[in-house]
Amino acid sequence: MTSTTSNIQFGDAVSSVQANNINGDVHIGRHENTLDRLPCAEDAPFNSYARQHEHGCLSDTRVDLLQEIHSWADGQDERCIFWLSGLAGTGKSTVARTVAHSYYTNQRLAASFFFSRGGGDVSHAGMFVTSIAVQLADNVPASRCHIRDAIAERSGIARQSFRDQWHHLILYPLSKLREATSYILVVDALDECDKRQQYPNHRAAASRVRLCVLLTSRPEVPIRHGFGQMADSKHKDVVLHRLSPLVVDHDIGIFLEHWLRIIAKDCYYEDCWPGAETIKQLVQSVCGLFIWAATAFRFIQEGGQFAKNRLRIVLKDSAVTDNSSEDSTSSEDSGTYNQREILPEKQLDSIYLTVLKRPVRQYTKYERKKWYTLMKEILGAIVLLYSPLSATSLSRLLLRSIEEVYRTLHELHSILDVPQHSTYHIRLHHPSFRDFLLNKDRCRDTNLWVDERQAHTALADKCIQLLSSLLKQDICGIGNFGARAAKMERKQLEHCILPEMHDIQLRDNDKHYLHWLEALSWMGKVSKGIFAISSLESIALDGDCPDLYAFIHDMKRFALYSRLPIELAPLQVYSSALVFTPMNSIVKKHFADQLTQWIKNNEWSAYLQTLEGHDNSIFSLVFSRDSTRLASVSNYKKAKIWDVRSGKCLQTFRVYNDLVAFSHDLTRLASVLQDNTIMIWDTSSGACLHTLGGHGNVSSIAFSHDSMQLASASRDGTIEIWDASSCVCLHRSEIYNNDFIVKAFSHDLMHLALVSNSTSVIKVWDASSGTCLQTLNSDCKYVFSIAFSQNFAWLASALRSNTVKIWDISSGACLHTLNGPNADAISVAFSHNSMRLASASASDDRVIKIWDTSNGACLQTYKGHSRAIKSVAFSYNSMQIASASRDKTIKIWDTSGSACLWKHEDHKDNVSSMTFLQDPMQHILDTTHCRCVRFDFVDSRTKRYASHPLVTLHSLTWTARGLSNNTIEIQDKKSNACLKTLKGHRDSIQELVLSHDSTRLASTSKDNTVKIWDISSGTCLQTLEHDDSDISEVFLFNNSTLLVSTLVDSTTSIWDTKSGTRLQILKTCSLFFLPRILDLLYPEGTLTQKTTHCSINIAADHTWITRHDEEWLWLPAEHRPGHFVI
Missing domain, CATH: 2.130.10.10 (YVTN repeat-like/Quinoprotein amine dehydrogenase)
Structure with missing residues (x-):
């Protein structure tokens, strides 16, 4: 493959995956190996211990497909991504393992990551980049020093956005390699990555080295959509279940002959067993699914000396399925489609039913009923748990003896990997079994079908009993309230947090809430816990349970407010978190016996949480329309997008200067370059969508509130309105002179407010007609900030004279003069319903005030920043307000209440x-x-x-x-x-x-x-x-x-x-x-x-x-x- 510079666009292909950041800084000791400090999914590589028994393709199978992949990776094909898609069981993972092993042997494998639903760390993308970085350092030794440098320079790299991790840990080290070569990254089963959201696009140049990405997945809609957004010149696609049936049947025939020959040898059968005709019947039953062939082989092999009888059962059951399928599809117009898409699934269901029913054939009615109950309980736990468990852990969770677990699973080894050692994890051979067992339409025997909801409830009850016996304060026996989570081995705790919190009944679990938070912190999953609490809060609100809602709401406030110390040092949940929680907090009262008596506020204040991560003063904030995300921009070229619900930084961007604007749906970012070119970027992918030129000395840019349009203003008096999607210029006018600068646009961009550099005049202009609608005399020569109300009825101005004025735009009258801050008011913002106005002080006063716009009364006062506040913004639902400060933090405040944050305070300065x-x-x-x-x-x-x-x-x-x-x-x-x-x-x-x-x-x-x-x-x-x-x-x-x-x-x-x-x-x-x-x-x-x-x-x-x-x-x-x- 060519060694010239090319764009690496792996993120385009996986736009459906959520990149969960790992919580916890990377602490680097003086003599320790920095790579050891990166969180890594141990089961991710193709050759991990857990995958040692998984086979690659047999000789003389998949020949054409493997040749096509090698030609793509080794030749001159400029398409960086090879997407291999196919239905469940068509052999995607086997091909991926074969390719990974081949390039690993030739020392050209960069890394591999095999996703697995229910596989713990490999079921999500939280450790995706860091795991690849660790493998890259081992597989490509020349990159090791560059990866170590990246970790040393950024101790918190493991908590940074996916984009930053990808750039610093993967692209940058590859770009530093001297040899002109190409490496391959194998990513298998992308569809099994949990909680899929839009994946960042990592578009960056890697000089001299090309990274080829082999990606496999089922053809799910979000993934197909992600590829649909990419140019065809960037990816190559192959659909496994669309390959020639003759080629697939040939390969499956070789597969069956190989493994059945092994059974014949072990059982001392004749060499010709089972015969060409039997192989042909089996191939016809397979319907192109290798997983059917593999399951059938394991089922037959388990029969031992009765293998021939097992083979007859398989042939008989598959023949019944063939006949029923033909009857059900005979009247369909799309017979070919049904035969290719529906029949394989029915055949797979048939082999699973054959395996599951086999143990009970000789049982009495009583024994059969008992076995079904035990089997559904154990299999339900295996397919539903977030991470695989060992037989020992499973027996503890289900309160069953380990002998009961082993006896139940004894004849199910053809669908389950059950290690002989009781401490090794039990795993599914293939994820399609989970889909089958939980689908009532596929698992037609009600004795076998697992009701997912009921099974979750039963698991929750079992987990509660286990939690009650295991969870306690200081679960690790550290004895040091300052012990850091990042320095603790987390595996010993994973058995304590088995279910999702959605499933836990709080009436039984509330006494373990602090213990649960402590355990989550040790494992770096506090953000996940906050998400779970938020979900429970919504359920309780809809369920008309005021007491339960109040408790869960207080739990969320407690976790949000104390997230930083709990994530840093888990035992602070009993120390700092409880000490600084208001005395009337439900959580604090509930755990009063664990609290040292400190004097603190009785009620929760308006302060919700602090967002930290910027390394300089923050000057701009934008809430998303759904009020769940917040964008911030700081000095020195950095912008971030935050999840307001959990306080997690989702993405970090580099910008060129302070002229930056986010659309209100946070999908686009506009920035101005030094040459006054305006660039519009896709925030999810990082791709440059459009480039706008023609301005001279751009002074202001803004998106309309519906994110459909973009306005730009320059110091030469030019205003341009652009369509934000097509970037067609909708309107251009010259409406002011150099003595004025644009301070604000209305929400629809049809009006703008100008401020004179030399006078106290504020002018309101109609952008389309170029007409001055109103002239306002502010009586102050410097106006810090201007905001339009949503309905364009009012305008608010923040003045150097320590006042905020609210104007009626139509009449030009000053409705209210708000003498709130004892310092310059630097920022003002209207709520979306225009009923409230927020103002923030510029200097050491550091006060945020909320005003009633109808009468000018001060409704609330917030204080908490350590330095001057630069910007305030209301959430779209007006329930929260964000403030950004020179102290490099963002604080989120609850505007729904009226609690005063600071009591007995009479000072107006430091x-x-x-x-x-x-x-x-x-x-x-x-x-x-x-x-x-x-x-x-x-x-x-x-x-x-x-x-x-x-x-x-x-x-x-x-x-x-x-x-x-x-x-x-x-x-x-x-x-x-x-x-x-x-x-x-x-x-x-x-x-x-x-x-x-x-x-x-x-x-x-x-x-x-x-x-x-x-x-x-x-x-x-x-x-x-x-x-x-x-x-x-x-x-x-x-x-x-x-x-x-x-x-x-x-x-x-x-x-x-x-x-x-x-x-x-x-x-x-x-x-x-x-x-x-x-x-x-x-x-x-x-x-x-x-x-x-x-x-x-x-x-x-x-x-x-x-x-x-x-x-x-x-x-x-x-x-x-x-x-x-x-």
């Missing part, structure tokens, strides 16, 4: 320092914007005082203020007269701390010194040098005889203020909860005695409270401390 007054029930806080507040704990009254941002007060009769000239000024509070000026620091003052008796003042400076001053005389009593380390915090103790300072490197020093001597250096994380220091302050012996117990500290990054040097309690972002007082 708190920069604080101290206690001598009255223990009062303290003073200093904020960053010249306000000082005295707070009374008893009656919650506050008093405000003007101050410099660096001031910390202790007495209300005077003020200490750090000035810009590196001096400290003591002022009389009443007269503002300067009492003293303290000089000595060589750089700016950072913090001032007063002693409790008001006689000493400690000051820290950027010159890395702490000075201790006598307030009455203004004398510098002591200068404490801190080398080259920045000082974080200082405190005075013991009547100012001791000073404790912490540095940014987490070093804590204790000083004698009289002598200036450093008494001790401690390696700790913070002064918060520092018993070790308190021991030194109040010692039984000397100050320098060594303490024997470990402290409780806060980690340097303020994310954990540590206990005995172990991470103990994870702190949510909104509860992480900024300053401390001891």
